Amino acid sequence: MNRRRVVVGDTTQPPATAAPPALRTTSLRLRTVVAIVLLLAVLLGGLCIAVQVLLGDQLRAQTVDRLRDRASAAAALVGTVDADDLADRLSMQGLSVRIVQPDGAEVQAGPSPEQLRTGPPDPGDLPAPGSGPGAAAGNTGTGTGAGRTTTGSADGASVVSSTTSEDDGVLTLRSRLDDGTVLTLTTGTRDVQSTLATLGWVMGAASAGFLVVAVVGVTLVVRRALRPLDVVTSTAMSIAGGDRGRRLRPHRDDTEIGRVATALDTMLDAVEGAEDQAVQAELRLRAFLSDAAHELRTPVAGVRAAAETLIRAGVQGEQQEQLAVHVVRQAGRASRLVDDMLTMARLDRGIDLDRRPVDLAAFLMAEAERLVLRLPSVHLDVRVPDHPVPALLDADRIAQVLGNLADNAARATGGDGHLLLTLLAADGADTAVVRLEDDGVGIPTADRERVFDRLVRLNDGREDRSGGAGLGLPIARGIARASGGELVAADPIVLDGAAFVLTLPVSGAGAPVPDHGREARLTPVG
Numbered sequence: 097m098n099r100r101r102v103v104v105g106d107t108t109q110p111p112a113t114a115a116p117p118a119l120r121t122t123s124l125r126l127r128t129v130v131a132i133v134l135l136l137a138v139l140l141g142g143l144c145i146a147v148q149v150l151l152g153d154q155l156r157a158q159t160v161d162r163l164r165d166r167a168s169a170a171a172a173l174v175g176t177v178d179a180d181d182l183a184d185r186l187s188m189q190g191l192s193v194r195i196v197q198p199d200g201a202e203v204q205a206g207p208s209p210e211q212l213r214t215g216p217p218d219p220g221d222l223p224a225p226g227s228g229p230g231a232a233a234g235n236t237g238t239g240t241g242a243g244r245t246t247t248g249s250a251d252g253a254s255v256v257s258s259t260t261s262e263d264d265g266v267l268t269l270r271s272r273l274d275d276g277t278v279l280t281l282t283t284g285t286r287d288v289q290s291t292l293a294t295l296g297w298v299m300g301a302a303s304a305g306f307l308v309v310a311v312v313g314v315t316l317v318v319r320r321a322l323r324p325l326d327v328v329t330s331t332a333m334s335i336a337g338g339d340r341g342r343r344l345r346p347h348r349d350d351t352e353i354g355r356v357a358t359a360l361d362t363m364l365d366a367v368e369g370a371e372d373q374a375v376q377a378e379l380r381l382r383a384f385l386s387d388a389a390h391e392l393r394t395p396v397a398g399v400r401a402a403a404e405t406l407i408r409a410g411v412q413g414e415q416q417e418q419l420a421v422h423v424v425r426q427a428g429r430a431s432r433l434v435d436d437m438l439t440m441a442r443l444d445r446g447i448d449l450d451r452r453p454v455d456l457a458a459f460l461m462a463e464a465e466r467l468v469l470r471l472p473s474v475h476l477d478v479r480v481p482d483h484p485v486p487a488l489l490d491a492d493r494i495a496q497v498l499g500n501l502a503d504n505a506a507r508a509t510g511g512d513g514h515l516l517l518t519l520l521a522a523d524g525a526d527t528a529v530v531r532l533e534d535d536g537v538g539i540p541t542a543d544r545e546r547v548f549d550r551l552v553r554l555n556d557g558r559e560d561r562s563g564g565a566g567l568g569l570p571i572a573r574g575i576a577r578a579s580g581g582e583l584v585a586a587d588p589i590v591l592d593g594a595a596f597v598l599t600l601p602v603s604g605a606g607a608p609v610p611d612h613g614r615e616a617r618l619t620p621v622g
Contacts, residue, residue, distance in 0.1 A: 508536030
């Protein structure tokens with residue numbers, strides 16, 4: 097029997113990454129209008145409430161003051177006017193009156209508090225003078241004792257203390273006089289409440305109308321205020337559609353929209369500049385690839401032709417040797433071109449330098465000796481200071497720069513010209529200057545920057561043996577810039593040919609010795 101073991105793994109699917117939430121882009125106009133209208137509504141509501149509270153308190157205070165005035169006037173009449181007559185006089189002003197005399201007799205007149213709560217009484221419904229609730233008690237000895245004359249001083253009485261209370265639409269003032277009489281006056285507050293209600297309706301209607309007008313006005317103002325954003329939007333859409341040169345150009349850059357417009361113009365300038373640089377870089381890359389392919393085609397075609405001749409023609413002897421030498425020469429040329437192209441690619445990507453302390457004076461002397469060995473027909477003069485010039489450099493890369501410059505100078509002078517290599521190091525300066533001059537044909541001023549372009553040769557018709565592919569100077573400048581320096585073509589000072597100035601950073605100071613320092617003449621070998 098065949099047995100199978102089935103391994104069941106975890107089939108749980110990993111949770112899908114949640115997509116970022118969409119950007120909420122509510123209308124700025126709507127949000128602004130709603131915020132302003134809500135703020136106005138809150139302010140108007142608070143104003144209405146404040147007015148009603150303050151006015152209500154003031155009206156109640158005025159009502160209390162009127163009651164106190166009537167109580168004071170009534171106190172002045174106590175003892176001179178009969179209690180029933182006094183109560184009738186007070187009740188005729190729409191007050192509910194209750195007088196408790198010192199002997200316990202009580203007189204009431206006017207509408208009852210319940211009637212005051214329901215509204216102002218009808219004059220026909222008011223009780224007749226002397227027929228109030230306490231009139232019937234006149235015969236009991238505890239009532240007012242109708243027709244009884246209240247005793248008291250002829251000068252009346254005065255209010256000793258008074259208290260006020262408000263309960264469900266009525267306001268009561270209870271005053272105690274100095275003769276023991278208690279006077280209670282009650283009045284309705286429906287008029288005050290009605291006035292406050294009417295005021296509330298009026299202010300509410302006015303506020304509603306004001307909010308409607310405010311909505312229309314704020315909408316128009318906000319629309320006009322945010323109109324520059326529409327211009328920004330249309331400009332951005334126009335630029336996205338291909339109108340790269342369009343700009344906002346605000347007349348003021350110290351406002352919010354002005355700063356936004358200025359930032360957008362700056363960004364567009366940077367984007368347009370980057371786009372132009374990218375286009376130019378792409379064009380240069382295409383031209384470089386085309387020229388490189390053209391340069392490689394010549395040696396490859398030579399190698400192919402020589403190889404086919406060797407295979408098919410069956411050549412022997414001296415002709416075979418010449419073809420083999422031609423193959424080697426063309427293969428070497430192709431190899432050098434590939435190496436130079438790889439070096440340019442590393443420079444574009446960012447070359448890694450092995451920086452070490454170097455004495456530029458001794459370094460140039462040593463490199464000059466190697467150049468003499470490699471270019472035996474060239475007369476090379478070297479002038480360096482008689483003191484060390486310390487620097488932190490990649491010696492191999494700087495040697496490559498000097499080698500490229502010397503090769504170009506040797507080709508320009510026909511291989512047997514004069515070269516002058518000078519090192520200038522100023523005291524206290526942070527750079528040193530290396531000048532290489534020759535007595536060749538020189539470089540026209542208009543072409544002194546173009547010679548550093550890739551695959552550029554001023555003499556396009558020269559033979560293959562006389563020069564490279566035009567990458568030596570671009571490589572030399574790239575190494576100089578990667579080292580923190582610069583390489584330019586300049587006017588010659590001593591000789592009459594071409595002059596190149598290599599600037600390098602140094603870590604020490606020396607004395608400038610262009611003509612009177614240590615001078616060495618390296619003679620050709622052989």
